[in-house]
Amino acid sequence: MSKSNLLSVFFLFLVLPSMVFAQQESPQQLFQEGTRLYIAKDYAKAQESFQKSLDMDPRNSTTMTNLALAQFQLGKKAVALGLLRRALAIEPDLLTAQQAHKFILSQMEIKEVPHQIEAYESARKYLLQPIPLTAYLAVTGLLFFAAGWALLNYVGRRKKALTEESALPGFPVLASLYSLGFVLFTCLLLLKIHDSRQIRGTIIEEHISLQTAPGDNQAVVLELYSGAEVLVLGFQDDWAQVTYPGSLTGWIKKSSLIMTR
Numbered sequence: 001m002s003k004s005n006l007l008s009v010f011f012l013f014l015v016l017p018s019m020v021f022a023q024q025e026s027p028q029q030l031f032q033e034g035t036r037l038y039i040a041k042d043y044a045k046a047q048e049s050f051q052k053s054l055d056m057d058p059r060n061s062t063t064m065t066n067l068a069l070a071q072f073q074l075g076k077k078a079v080a081l082g083l084l085r086r087a088l089a090i091e092p093d094l095l096t097a098q099q100a101h102k103f104i105l106s107q108m109e110i111k112e113v114p115h116q117i118e119a120y121e122s123a124r125k126y127l128l129q130p131i132p133l134t135a136y137l138a139v140t141g142l143l144f145f146a147a148g149w150a151l152l153n154y155v156g157r158r159k160k161a162l163t164e165e166s167a168l169p170g171f172p173v174l175a176s177l178y179s180l181g182f183v184l185f186t187c188l189l190l191l192k193i194h195d196s197r198q199i200r201g202t203i204i205e206e207h208i209s210l211q212t213a214p215g216d217n218q219a220v221v222l223e224l225y226s227g228a229e230v231l232v233l234g235f236q237d238d239w240a241q242v243t244y245p246g247s248l249t250g251w252i253k254k255s256s257l258i259m260t261r
Contacts, residue, residue, distance in 0.1 A: 027057040034066060043073040061087040065097045068104075077108050078226040082202030082258035085229065089196075089261040092132050110227040111207075118246045120191075127188060128195050136189040143182040150175035199232040201242065201257035210250035214239035222248050229260060 025033070034049030050067035054060060068083035084101040087094060154172040161168045207225045211218040214236045222244065224230065230242040233249065240257055243249040 025052075027053040027060065027063070030056070031060075031063055031066070034063075034070070038066065038070055038073075041073075043070050046070045047074060059090055061091040061094050061097060064090075065094065065100055068097075069100060072100075072104055072107075076204070077104060078202060078204040079258055080104055081108065081227050082204060082260055085200070085202060085260040086258075088129065089200075092130055105227075108227050111225040113222055113224065113228070113244060113247060121245045123191065124195055128192050131192070133189075133192050133196060136185060136192050140182065140185040140189050143178055143185055147175060147178035147182045150178050196261075198261075200229055200260040201232050201240070202260055203228045203230065203252075203256060204258050205256040208252050208256045210242070210244070210248060210252055212250055214241075214251045218251070221250050224252065230257075232257070232259070 030049045030053035034046045034053060037043075037046035037049060047067065047070040050063055050070055054063045054067055057063065064083050064087040068080040068087065071077075071083065072080035081101070081104050084097050084104065087097040088101060091097070150172065154169060154175050157169045203224050203226055205226060207223050209220040210222040210224055212221055213219075224244060228244065230244050233241040233243060235241070235254065236251075238254055239251045240254045241249065241251050242257075
């Protein structure tokens with residue numbers, strides 16, 4: 001093989017791949033580029049950079065938050081709200097996402113539709129959403145060991161008192177409180193796990209008709225509005241079956257949704 005052929009082979013199999021790899025931007029580089037463009041108020045290009053970064057690192061809640069802010073600046077408030085809900089589903093204690101979520105909600109007028117305020121949805125809003133699953137796991141574990149230690153300690157003191165024929169120890173208040181706390185947090189932990197498995201989406205259209213069946217020109221049962229969050233039960237072709245919590249179930253176009261989780 002001639003020298004020129006050897007050089008060609010070397011270039012194709014060693015040099016060219018390394019050049020292509022070097023030209024590829026990392027999620028961090030794209031995030032930094034998006035941040036620079038956002039500061040420069042070039043929100044369209046910032047959105048593109050953040051989206052590319054998120055495509056490479058889909059569960060990065062910080063990138064998701066910045067993408068939401070860029071979408072908000074481009075006038076896509078409902079899309080921004082959906083992205084922030086997704087970011088908070090991944091990292092509930094992310095302060096920037098919390099603040100952005102609160103701010104964007106203040107800038108939107110989400111029209112409510114007739115529905116019953118369910119106890120579960122209230123518990124989700126105040127107890128499940130703001131607290132990470134790991135926190136519930138940690139507290140439940142600590143209460144389990146604390147209750148076990150307190151009960152064993154009480155049983156030991158009672159056994160000793162019976163052996164020595166002395167006065168029995170009083171009611172185990174501490175052990176009872178630990179046990180009650182363990183039962184309560186176990187229930188909350190199970191609810192948190194259940195909630196984390198539910199699929200939710202945010203309506204991004206100005207308003208959308210909730211239909212009785214998938215397909216065009218079906219009977220309308222309800223109107224849903226931009227920013228409303230719904231439970232997603234399933235999909236059929238270009239349609240999604242959803243439930244507005246405490247209200248009705250029906251079908252809407254998939255394109256009118258951004259998935260929250």
